Structures are given as C-alpha cells and as structure tokens.
Amino acid sequence: MKGSNLGEFEELVLLTIAALMSDAYSVGICDELERQTGRTVKLGVVHAVLNRLEEKGFVKSKLGEATQTRGGKRKRYYSITSAGKAGLLKSKEVRDNLWNMIPNLSLNKI
Amino acid sequence: MKDVPKQSPPNWAQQFLAWYCKPELLEDLQGDLNEYFERNLKSHGIKKAKLIYIIDTFKFFRLYTVRKPEFVKILISWIMIGNYIKTSGRSIVRNKLFSAINIVGLAVSMSVGLLLISLLLDTYSYDKFHVNHSRIYRINSQYQYLENKDRNFMATTSLRAAKAIKETFTVPEEVAILRNGFGGDMTFGEKTIPLNGLWANESMFSVFTFPLVKGNPANALKNPYSVVLTEKAAHKLFGDEEAIGKTIILNKDKAYTITGIVQDVPTTSHMKFEMLGAISTREITEKDNADELAWDNMWNTYVYLKMPVQFDPKLFQTNLDNLSAKENPSVKNTTITLKLQAMDSIMAGESLGNQLGPTMGSTLLWVFAGLSFVVILSACFNYTNLSVARSLKRSREIGIRKTIGALRGHVMGQFVVEAIIISFSALVAAFLLFLALRPYFKSMEPSLQALLTLNVSPLLVICFVGFALFIGVAAGLFPALFFSRINAVQVLKGSSTTKGFKKLTLRKALIVFQYTISLILITATLIMYKQYKHYMNFDLGFSTENILNIRLQGNKAEILKKELNELPEVKGISLSGMITSVGSYWGVPVKNPNNPEDSLSIAFNVVDENYIPLHDHHLLAGKNFTVLSDSAVESEVIVNEQVLKRFNLPKDPTLSIGEILSVTGKELRIVGVMRDFQYGRANNETGKETIFRYSRKDAQHLNVKLLSNDLPATYAKIETIWKKLDTVHAFEAKFYDDEIEESFKGLSASMKLAGAIAFLAVCIASLGLLGMVVFTTETRLKEISIRKVMGATEGGLVYLLGRGFFILLGIAALIALPLTYFFFEQIMLPKIANHAPLGLFEGVIAVMAVMTIALLMIGSQTLKVAKANPAEVLKNE
Numbered sequence: 001m002k003g004s005n006l007g008e009f010e011e012l013v014l015l016t017i018a019a020l021m022s023d024a025y026s027v028g029i030c031d032e033l034e035r036q037t038g039r040t041v042k043l044g045v046v047h048a049v050l051n052r053l054e055e056k057g058f059v060k061s062k063l064g065e066a067t068q069t070r071g072g073k074r075k076r077y078y079s080i081t082s083a084g085k086a087g088l089l090k091s092k093e094v095r096d097n098l099w100n101m102i103p104n105l106s107l108n109k110i
Numbered sequence: 111m112k113d114v115p116k117q118s119p120p121n122w123a124q125q126f127l128a129w130y131c132k133p134e135l136l137e138d139l140q141g142d143l144n145e146y147f148e149r150n151l152k153s154h155g156i157k158k159a160k161l162i163y164i165i166d167t168f169k170f171f172r173l174y175t176v177r178k179p180e181f182v183k184i185l186i187s188w189i190m191i192g193n194y195i196k197t198s199g200r201s202i203v204r205n206k207l208f209s210a211i212n213i214v215g216l217a218v219s220m221s222v223g224l225l226l227i228s229l230l231l232d233t234y235s236y237d238k239f240h241v242n243h244s245r246i247y248r249i250n251s252q253y254q255y256l257e258n259k260d261r262n263f264m265a266t267t268s269l270r271a272a273k274a275i276k277e278t279f280t281v282p283e284e285v286a287i288l289r290n291g292f293g294g295d296m297t298f299g300e301k302t303i304p305l306n307g308l309w310a311n312e313s314m315f316s317v318f319t320f321p322l323v324k325g326n327p328a329n330a331l332k333n334p335y336s337v338v339l340t341e342k343a344a345h346k347l348f349g350d351e352e353a354i355g356k357t358i359i360l361n362k363d364k365a366y367t368i369t370g371i372v373q374d375v376p377t378t379s380h381m382k383f384e385m386l387g388a389i390s391t392r393e394i395t396e397k398d399n400a401d402e403l404a405w406d407n408m409w410n411t412y413v414y415l416k417m418p419v420q421f422d423p424k425l426f427q428t429n430l431d432n433l434s435a436k437e438n439p440s441v442k443n444t445t446i447t448l449k450l451q452a453m454d455s456i457m458a459g460e461s462l463g464n465q466l467g468p469t470m471g472s473t474l475l476w477v478f479a480g481l482s483f484v485v486i487l488s489a490c491f492n493y494t495n496l497s498v499a500r501s502l503k504r505s506r507e508i509g510i511r512k513t514i515g516a517l518r519g520h521v522m523g524q525f526v527v528e529a530i531i532i533s534f535s536a537l538v539a540a541f542l543l544f545l546a547l548r549p550y551f552k553s554m555e556p557s558l559q560a561l562l563t564l565n566v567s568p569l570l571v572i573c574f575v576g577f578a579l580f581i582g583v584a585a586g587l588f589p590a591l592f593f594s595r596i597n598a599v600q601v602l603k604g605s606s607t608t609k610g611f612k613k614l615t616l617r618k619a620l621i622v623f624q625y626t627i628s629l630i631l632i633t634a635t636l637i638m639y640k641q642y643k644h645y646m647n648f649d650l651g652f653s654t655e656n657i658l659n660i661r662l663q664g665n666k667a668e669i670l671k672k673e674l675n676e677l678p679e680v681k682g683i684s685l686s687g688m689i690t691s692v693g694s695y696w697g698v699p700v701k702n703p704n705n706p707e708d709s710l711s712i713a714f715n716v717v718d719e720n721y722i723p724l725h726d727h728h729l730l731a732g733k734n735f736t737v738l739s740d741s742a743v744e745s746e747v748i749v750n751e752q753v754l755k756r757f758n759l760p761k762d763p764t765l766s767i768g769e770i771l772s773v774t775g776k777e778l779r780i781v782g783v784m785r786d787f788q789y790g791r792a793n794n795e796t797g798k799e800t801i802f803r804y805s806r807k808d809a810q811h812l813n814v815k816l817l818s819n820d821l822p823a824t825y826a827k828i829e830t831i832w833k834k835l836d837t838v839h840a841f842e843a844k845f846y847d848d849e850i851e852e853s854f855k856g857l858s859a860s861m862k863l864a865g866a867i868a869f870l871a872v873c874i875a876s877l878g879l880l881g882m883v884v885f886t887t888e889t890r891l892k893e894i895s896i897r898k899v900m901g902a903t904e905g906g907l908v909y910l911l912g913r914g915f916f917i918l919l920g921i922a923a924l925i926a927l928p929l930t931y932f933f934f935e936q937i938m939l940p941k942i943a944n945h946a947p948l949g950l951f952e953g954v955i956a957v958m959a960v961m962t963i964a965l966l967m968i969g970s971q972t973l974k975v976a977k978a979n980p981a982e983v984l985k986n987e
Binding site: 025026027043044047048051063069070071073074075076 | 118135137138139140141142144145146148166169170172174
C-alpha cells in the first residue's frame with residue numbers, strides 16, 4: 001500500500017492545488033500555503049512534494065505559456081487527477097469518521 | 111524581451127543548475143528560482159538575492175533532480191578514443207614541422223620538470239626511515255646581543271637548555287641530546303683511521319631509528335667512555351673480528367670501550383656519523399669548564415624530542431619561552447629564544463645556521479620550481495599558439511565531426527587526447543634528456559652531490575607519467591576549448607577564414623611573454639657572470655698566485671717543510687692558522703689602547719715570518735715579525751690601517767709603531783702596519799680591522815709558493831711526499847685561487863642554473879617563433895606571390911613579413927630590460943658588498959643574441975617564400 005497514502009504536507013499541497021484551480025504552479029502553491037498556514041514554506045520542499053505526488057499519480061502537470069517574468073521560463077501548472085481526488089476524499093472520510101466518534105462531552109471538558 | 115531585468119542571477123550558478131538538472135525539470139525550476147530572485151532583488155537587494163540564488167541551486171541538488179549519468183555517452187567516448195588516437199596520429203604525422211617543434215619544446219622543458227620532480231622526491235624522502243619521524247622535533251635557538259635583532263635561528267641550542275628540557279619538561283617522551291666535536295684518529299693496536307662522529311646520550315636510539323646490530327640500545331651510550339661504531343667503521347678498524355667490548359684510543363689520548371655496533375647511516379638521514387660517543391664522557395672531561403653549561407653556549411648541542419602523537423605546540427612554546435625568560439638574566443645583554451622545528455621540515459625548510467649536515471633549503475627549491483614552471487609554461491604556450499594558429503586547417507574537420515553528431519565534449523576530448531599523445535612522446539625524449547642531464551645537475555654544486563641520488567624509482571616513474579598527463583591536459587585545454595566552440599555551419603560555408611585571426615592579440619601576447627622571460631633570464635645570467643668574474647679577479651690586496659695551501663692535519667710543519675724545500679719547484683713556504691679571503695673568520699677580543707673600556711672582536715690570522723713576503727702583503731711602515739722559537743712568549747703584532755682608525759691611533763702609520771695592544775690579556779707591540787686587504791670573501795664588507803699574530807705552533811696550513819711549468823706534476827710530487835710522512839690522513843691541498851673560486855660555488859651554481867634555463871627558454875621561444883613564422887608565411891603565400899608579380903623586391907617582402915615579429919621582440923625587450931635592471935639595482939645588488947657596477951652591456955648583448963636568433967628564424971623562412979617562383983604558387987588557383 002506504500003505510495004497511495006497521503007502524508008500531512010502532501011495532503012495540504014494537494015488541497016491547495018485543488019483550491020487554486022487553474023493557477024496552481026510551484027511558487028503560487030508555496031505562497032498560498034504560507035498565507036493559509038502562517039508558517040514559512042520552502043520552495044524546495046514543495047517542489048519535492050509535487051514531484052512525489054506526480055509519481056504517485058495524484059497530480060498531473062503541463063507547461064504553460066512563456067511570460068515576461070521568470071526570465072522567460074514557462075510555468076508548470078499542476079492539476080489534480082481522479083486518483084488524487086479519491087485520495088483526498090478518503091483522507092477526509094477518515095477524519096470525519098474520527099470526528100464523529102468524539103462525544104461532545106469529552107471535548108468540552110478540556 | 112525588452113523587460114528583462116538588468117540584474118540577473120550569477121551565470122555560473124545558472125550553468126551549474128543546467129548541468130546537473132534533469133532536462134524535463136529544468137525549465138520549471140529555473141523559472142521558479144528566477145521568480146524568487148526577482149522578489150529578493152526588490153526586498154533584499156542584488157547581493158543577497160544572488161547569494162540566495164546560489165544557495166538554492168545547491169539546495170536543489172537532490173536525488174530526484176539530478177540527471178542520471180548517461181552510460182551510452184560514456185560508451186561512445188570510449189569507442190571514439192580509438193578514432194581520436196588515429197586521427198591525432200595522422201594529424202601529427204601530416205604536420206611534421208609543427209609536431210617536431212611541439213615535441214622538442216615540450217621535451218626540453220619537461221626534462222627540467224622531471225629534474226624538479228626527482229629533486230623534490232629526494233628531498234622529501236629525507237629522514238622518513240625513522241619510525242617516529244613525524245613525532246620528532248628539534249629545538250632551534252636564536253641569539254640576540256643587545257638590540258642586534260635580525261639574527262637567524264640556529265639549529266643548535268645550549269646544553270643547559272637541553273638538560274632543563276630533559277629534566278623538567280613532561281611533554282616529550284624522550285629527549286636525545288647530541289653534540290658535535292667528537293671525532294679524530296681512532297687507534298686499535300697498530301691500526302689508525304680517522305673517524306667523524308657525534309656525542310650522543312642514551313636516548314639516541316629510542317628517539318631515532320638507528321638499529322643496533324650488536325649491543326643494548328638502552329644503555330650503549332650510558333656510561334662515560336662508551337663508543338658505538340657503525341658497521342662500516344667497525345669493519346675498517348677490525349675487519350671481520352669481533353669489535354664489541356674492545357678498547358680503542360681516540361687521538362692517542364683517551365681510551366673508549368665499544369658498546370655497540372649500529373647499522374650504517376642511510377643516505378637519506380640529515381645527520382651523518384661514523385661513530386657515537388657517550389655524551390656523559392664530557393661530564394668528566396669538561397668538569398672544570400664553566401662554559402660547558404653556560405646559557406649562551408648554544409653553538410654545539412642539538413636537542414631532538416620525541417613528542418606524544420598529540421600535543422599542544424602553543425603550550426609547549428610557552429614552556430620554552432618561560433625557560434628562556436628564567437635563564438636569560440644569567441647572561442648579561444643577551445636574549446636567547448627557543449623554537450620547536452619538526453624534523454620533517456629540516457631538509458626543505460628555512461636555512462638555519464649550524465646545521466648538523468648539509469640541507470637543501472627552501473630558497474633553492476622555490477627558485478628552481480619557479481624557473482621550471484616558467485619554462486614549462488613557455489612550452490605549453492608554444493603548443494597552444496601553434497594549435498590555434500593551425501585552426502584554419504583543422505576547422506573543416508571539426509565542422510564535419512559536428513555535423514555528423516559529435517558534441518562539444520567529444521571535440522574537446524579529441525584535442526586533449528592529441529595533446530596527451532604529444533606530451534607522452536615528449537616524455538620519452540625528456541626522460542632520456544633527464545638521464546643525460548642528471549650528472550651535470552648533481553655536479554653543479556658539491557653539496558648536491560652528497561644530498562641527492564636522483565635515482566629512478568617506481569614512484570618516480572608514476573610521478574613522471576602523471577606529470578606528462580598533466581602537461582598534456584594543460585597544453586591541450588585551450589586549443590580544445592577553442593576548437594569545440596567552432597560553429598559547424600559557418601565553417602562549412604567557408605566563411606571561417608577570418609575566424610582564426612580573432613585570437614591574434616592573445617598569440618602576440620604569448621610571444622611577447624616568452625621573449626620577455628628569455629631576455630630576463632639571459633640578462634640575469636650575464637649580470638651574474640659579470641659579478642662572478644669581478645670577484646674572481648678581485649684585488650684582494652695581496653697575491654694568491656701559484657700558492658698551494660696544504661692542511662697539516664696535526665702533522666709537524668717543520669718535517670714537511672724540510673722535505674718540500676728539497677723540491678726545485680718550491681720557491682717559498684710559510685705557515686698560517688687559516689686561509690683568508692675564502693669566507694672563514696677568526697676573531698679575538700682586543701682592547702683599545704686609548705680607552706681600556708672599549709673592547710672589540712678583531713679578525714686575525716696567525717702567521718710565521720715568511721707569510722707576509724710570500725703573499726706580497728704591503729707593509730706601510732715598520733717591519734716583519736722577528737723569528738722566535740716555539741717556546742718564546744708572543745710579543746709582536748702587525749695591524750692593518752683599519753685598526754689604527756678604529757682605535758684612534760696616529761693616522762701616520764710610522765707613528766703608530768711601538769704602540770701596545772692588549773690581545774686576550776697579552777701585551778703585544780705593534781711592529782708593522784700593513785695596507786688593508788680583503789680578510790673575508792670578496793662579496794663581504796671591506797675595511798675590517800685585522801691583525802696578524804706570530805705563532806708557528808698554532809699553524810694549521812702550509813702555504814707553498816710554486817714556480818713550475820707543470821703544476822699538476824708538482825702537485826703529484828708533493829702528494830707523494832705527504833703519503834710518505836702521513837699514512838693516516840688523505841692529502842688535502844688546494845691552490846689558493848681554486849679555493850677562492852670554490853668559496854663562490856653558490857654564485858657559480860646559480861649562474862649555471864640560470865644559464866641553462868635561459869638557454870632552454872630561448873630554444874623554446876625560438877621554436878615557437880619559427881612555428882609562427884612558418885604559419886604566417888604559408889598563409890600569406892598567395893599575397894606574397896601577387897606582390898612579387900606586381901614588382902615587390904625580395905628585401906621589401908622580407909621586411910613586410912618580419913616587421914611584425916620584430917615589433918613584438920622590441921616590446922619584449924622594453925619590458926624585460928627595465929625589469930631585470932630594476933631587480934638587480936634595487937633588490938639584489940645593494941645587499942652584496944663590492945659588487946661590479948651594472949652596465950648596459952649585458953642587456954645589449956642579450957637583446958642582440960635573441961634578435962640574431964630571431965633574425966635567422968624569420969629571415970630564413972621569409973626569404974624562402976620571397977624567393978619562391980610566383981608562377982608556381984599562382985597557377986594552382
């Protein structure tokens with residue numbers, strides 16, 4: 001089963017790609033993650049995760065159009081695959097199930 | 111794109127990224143980094159942004175980004191090597207002249223490199239046979255009297271320091287104490303042989319690895335009057351008999367017991383000895399000598415320490431400084447500083463005084479390495495120059511290779527392989543040259559002969575091959591880069607004719623560099639030669655002609671004198687203590703008669719009554735010594751003019767006669783005043799205060815004036831007489847002039863070295879020039895022919911072709927001459943006394959010589975072209 005599970009950070013990246021829709025490329029993902037989580041996100045880490053997600057088949061990518069920024073280099077846009085969607089749903093399901101199991105009582109006590 | 115920011119990330123970092131990154135990931139990654147760079151540029155400024163970019167490129171060097179090595183490519187390179195060798199071979203054979211110039215030039219320069227390598231290997235192999243060589247250290251000391259600070263360190267220290275270190279210091283595991291001055295004639299029964307040795311304490315064999323063949327290393331040197339002989343010395347004295355336990359007599363005086371036999375000292379030991387005497391003996395013999403343990407008696411004792419594997423050198427130095435601080439007050443006005451030196455650095459380290467044996471010294475190594483580097487560089491330039499010049503002919507080949515599919519790397523590989531083939535052919539020639547040059551190199555200076563073997567060992571061969579590889583890559587790299595840049599389309603279209611000349615300024619610069627170096631070396635050699643001649647013909651103030659100085663070596667002067675006087679060639683014999691003007695000094699404290707507080711160390715020589723007339727010393731006033739018997743009390747002294755000046759005696763020499771000088775407590779009357787003469791070597795300061803004292807029994811030399819048409823035969827006759835009188839010692843005699851020449855062996859050796867290297871540099875530069883001239887004339891063949899058809903004269907054509915080269919040589923001369931003159935005038939010569947003045951003559955000769963050779967090279971080639979029949983050339987079109 002190794003390879004089909006989502007790590008915590010992988011899940012975040014995958015969610016961001018889904019949220020950013022058509023504008024999901026490495027630096028954009030990085031910025032969005034920083035805004036949402038409030039922690040610094042290294043480009044190198046995001047890059048490695050994107051690469052891994054693509055290997056696992058959760059995302060696919062294509063090169064965009066060349067622009068005047070970025071020294072004329074094209075961006076690589078990521079989009080979520082159906083396997084990725086399934087992975088996300090599965091992990092959400094696990095969480096929801098767990099949440100439902102917690103009685104209100106025990107949370108309020110804390 | 112007009113909006114491209116002017117500030118861009120560092121180029122090399124971009125290239126590095128492109129080099130390692132997988133092509134499919136590259137563009138995206140580059141873009142990301144650029145985006146970050148632009149952001150950082152706004153927020154942090156250009157410097158920080160660049161730094162972050164660089165750091166990021168390294169951060170992205172990860173498993174998933176790095177491109178996998180492409181085995182196919184490597185495989186292709188290997189397959190192609192065969193092809194490279196074949197085409198390179200063809201190209202070498204096709205251009206015989208260029209290949210020959212390259213191979214000869216490289217071979218000549220590489221032979222110097224090979225000498226350097228074997229010299230370095232020899233030097234660094236010294237003292238490595240000691241098991242603990244890296245842990246052995248020596249104590250060096252520096253003597254300072256009052257403020258005279260700039261004194262060198264001595265390899266010796268005082269016995270007092272040695273004892274203090276041995277007894278109170280805890281860090282050293284063992285302390286070996288050695289002392290020079292043990293040696294002389296060793297007698298066993300009827301047999302007497304002279305042996306050289308050292309005093310040593312019992313730690314000798316635990317610090318150093320000198321294995322004992324017989325005897326106990328722990329206590330062989332413990333008891334007084336014990337002696338350890340080397341196997342060779344023991345064999346000389348005892349033959350095959352058992353030596354251990356025997357008693358032998360040193361200098362017909364003290365009896366020593368043999369307690370051990372040690373293996374012969376390896377040639378790679380910086381200390382050499384034939385025997386070792388127990389230093390504890392001196393505690394008995396020197397019991398009443400207060401000077402033996404004096405703090406400032408630091409001229410004879412050597413201390414070697416075996417240190418633990420790890421120790422703190424700084425802390426140890428503090429301990430040494432504390433010892434000095436404690437002991438320094440015991441001697442007035444004197445400060446002695448101690449310092450630790452690793453034994454591994456003795457051979458190639460700085461030149462210290464009082465070394466235990468001859469050392470190489472770092473200066474010679476650096477000078478030689480520098481000169482070799484220049485010569486090798488010059489030969490590599492030739493290669494580069496000629497290869498690039500020939501690019502016209504080769505560029506088509508490259509174009510086709512590239513069209514067929516060769517990558518830049520493949521073209522580079524091909525040219526590097528070609529250069530390596532050339533450098534290996536040169537290595538073979540260089541090795542033969544090395545074998546031929548080796549004996550000359552060693553005989554350049556007598557001490558080199560003793561120090562170096564320069565033997566061919568497997569390690570040496572490996573170094574040579576590595577060296578050839580390195581030279582090949584170094585010489586081939588630039589042509590390889592040049593050729594690999596060639597644009598295939600342009601070349602094949604035929605528009606490349608101008609391309610080859612783009613590097614013209616570089617090639618001109620290389621020629622100027624080569625000739626500048628050659629001129630500097632030639633001028634320097636000529637200047638040194640002038641100095642050498644100047645010192646050889648220096649007016650010392652007395653005559654040295656046909657005087658043979660014989661070392662008495664303990665023999666009675668009178669007996670030898672009587673025998674020699676019977677030879678008809680001997681015109682006169684005198685006695686002297688030392689030989690002046692060859693760099694030896696004897697000093698004696700003399701009190702100023704006008705001011706008893708003022709005492710001065712004055713140079714002196716002891717002579718007999720024949721010395722002054724025999725050497726033509728000029729007496730300004732007074733008379734020669736009166737003949738005295740050996741037992742008579744010394745009463746007379748002859749002084750030079752400087753002594754009168756120094757002691758404020760009357761200027762007129764006649765008035766100073768009769769004054770009394772106190773020489774080491776003896777009251778001596780001035781009986782004569784002689785003209786100043788050169789007491790030290792001619793390149794030392796003149797005007798030294800000098801006195802002659804009268805003593806026949808202190809004489810160590812016999813000065814024999816000869817008058818003979820056949821000096822070698824007379825020398826042989828004298829040697830026969832010596833052999834009859836002394837069967838123990840070898841005959842040691844030298845003509846005075848030879849001895850003076852020998853005292854300048856340092857200068858003559860550097861002169862020979864510089865001369866040889868100058869010669870090589872000129873050869874290499876001329877070869878390079880020849881190649882360039884041939885190339886230029888060949889490419890301009892058509893132009894020349896047309897000019898000729900139009901009516902140009904041969905002379906005019908030669909001028910046209912040669913002018914450019916002579917301008918280059920002129921520039922080289924303009925750089926080289928002022929540089930050399932400045933160096934000698936400002937840096938070298940002011941340090942040397944009595945030097946000959948610098949003349950323009952040397953520079954002019956050097957330029958003339960170089961120009962003549964260049965003229966021959968250029969003239970012969972251009973004339974050949976200018977004389978060629980234009981019809982022959984032009985009809986081929």
